Amino acid sequence: MNDSIIKTIAVAFSVCLVCSLVVSSSAVSLRDLQKENKLNDRRLKVLQVANIYDPSISISEQFSQLESKYIDFESGRIFNEYQNFNIEEYDQIVATKDPNLSTSVPASEDIAIIKNRENVGKIYILRDDINKIEKLILPIRGYGLWGTLYGYIAVENDFNTVSGIEFYEHKETPGLGAEVDNPKWKSSWKGKKIYNNNEVALEVIKGKVESSDTNGIYKIDGLSGATLTSRGVTNMVAYWFSDSGYANLFRELDYES
Ligand SMILES: Cc1cc2nc3c(=O)[nH]c(=O)nc-3n(C[C@H](O)[C@H](O)[C@H](O)COP(=O)(O)O)c2cc1C
Numbered sequence: 001m002n003d004s005i006i007k008t009i010a011v012a013f014s015v016c017l018v019c020s021l022v023v024s025s026s027a028v029s030l031r032d033l034q035k036e037n038k039l040n041d042r043r044l045k046v047l048q049v050a051n052i053y054d055p056s057i058s059i060s061e062q063f064s065q066l067e068s069k070y071i072d073f074e075s076g077r078i079f080n081e082y083q084n085f086n087i088e089e090y091d092q093i094v095a096t097k098d099p100n101l102s103t104s105v106p107a108s109e110d111i112a113i114i115k116n117r118e119n120v121g122k123i124y125i126l127r128d129d130i131n132k133i134e135k136l137i138l139p140i141r142g143y144g145l146w147g148t149l150y151g152y153i154a155v156e157n158d159f160n161t162v163s164g165i166e167f168y169e170h171k172e173t174p175g176l177g178a179e180v181d182n183p184k185w186k187s188s189w190k191g192k193k194i195y196n197n198n199e200v201a202l203e204v205i206k207g208k209v210e211s212s213d214t215n216g217i218y219k220i221d222g223l224s225g226a227t228l229t230s231r232g233v234t235n236m237v238a239y240w241f242s243d244s245g246y247a248n249l250f251r252e253l254d255y256e257s
Helices: 005-049 059-063 177-181 183-187 227-240 247-256
Strands: 067-072 102-104 116-118 120-127 133-143 148-156 162-169
Touching (some): 005 162, 133 227
16 A cells, blocks of 8 residues: 555655755765865955955965964964964964963953963965065954954054954844944055054044044044944954064064064
8 A cells, every 4th residue: 555654654764864865965075165165265355454355366376475474472473383283274263272272361351352362373474576574464353242253454564554454254233243344444444553652542433533533543433333343343453462462473573674
């Protein structure tokens, strides 16, 4: 009998088996592609923040214009080898989960709420035709309202002027905190100064920066209806340009040049 219960179960079971095989095999076969797409997305942001992205050229080809370097946050020194890592694959966010590769940030210093900071970071250097540093592309991250925002900030060779900012991952609300991705807002960072008298001064304010404000060079318009995200961005700038972040790197590079 074709409608016996055993047959019904057997057909349902076979359908389930076939479907699960299809799903699991496509998940496995697409894993490498997903990994590559994620890497390319980050690289795209790095190229965009450096303002050198050309959509007519492949991302990996353009990325080779940049020098990837490790940075020791304690000393500010840059170097090319770190343990057995391949620099292109070294993921400093993964390193923050390993107590041998990271240091927990004391609560009193943890203004960006990152909890652990990798001992060794990864930065990108763009050099000009005569091999002088033109820009540094530096990863930054910090807590907004709903989660951690991850991005890059590009800094000119005076190690004080911002040349761009991009976020590649965050959980902020579209239309509110997610306006960190608004091209107009991002472009307002270009030319702003990070330090005033050796202190981090750059901040996202509440409201608009007045054109008459003599300190406007250190100020970015607040994201409307998103004061908490704006504050998160201010805090991440304050953290990553302090002595716990890139300040030691800037001193080292100044000393060398
Ligand atoms: C559904 C919802 C989503 C929100 N998303 C954000 C956000 O992404 N970033 C943010 O700073 N505030 C967000 N807020 C607003 C905050 O709760 C808070 O009111 C706001 O940051 C205060 O900023 P304001 O003084 O500019 O209004 C959201 C509020 C609601 C109800």
